[in-house]
Amino acid sequence: MNGSEAYASALRLLTGRGYSEAGLAERLRRKGCGEAEIAAAxxxxRELGYLDDARYGRDLAASLLRAGRAVGPRLLAELKRRGLPEETARAALEEASGEVNEEALLSEQLERRFSGFSYLEADERQRRRVVNFFLRRGFPLALILSTIKQER
Structure with missing residues (x-):
């Protein structure tokens, strides 16, 4: 694959969704592009503003936080898994975290995902299920317990 084909492939990929530089490079490698063509693409x-790790990190972090899919350390791990460098991922995490109230987000997710859940009426298995659901998303245990124990 030559340089213009690698660039065209990169543009097609970027029209579908955002990518980090590392993520886009990996996708181009899988398509059979050489390292020189990937670097040029x-x-x-980057020059045209189609690829920006900082913007991608901010957008992804905000999206994952708003959806309640990842917070705190889990969000940082997800950003790094998507190919963002450590410092870019941390900056995106800090910026996005400042805009979201984790307690309100957890309450909203609890109501949406486990509507009608009552800590007092639930058995041990149901409690573990709810707690583990939120732990996997990165919420702190103390926040989870204080939120689910509140009277509903």
Whole structure:
């Protein structure tokens, strides 16, 4: 695959969704592009503003937080898994975390996912299920317990 084909592939991928530089490079490698072609395509995308790790990290962090799919350390791990460098991922996490109230988010997710859940009426298995659901998403245990124990 030559340089212009690698660039065209990069543009097609970027029209579908955002990518980190590392994520886009990996996708281009899987398509059979050489390292020189990938580097040229990434550079051109960066110059034109189509590829920006900081913007991608902020958007992804905000999206995952708003949806309640990842918070705190889990969100940081997800950003790094998507190919963002450590410092970019941390900056995106801090910016997005400042905009979201974790307690309100957890309450909203509890009501949406486990409507009618009552800590006092639930058996041990149901309690564990709810707590583990939120732990997997990165919520702190103390916050989870204080939120689910509140009278509903």
């Amino acid at each position: 990434l550079e051109r995308c």
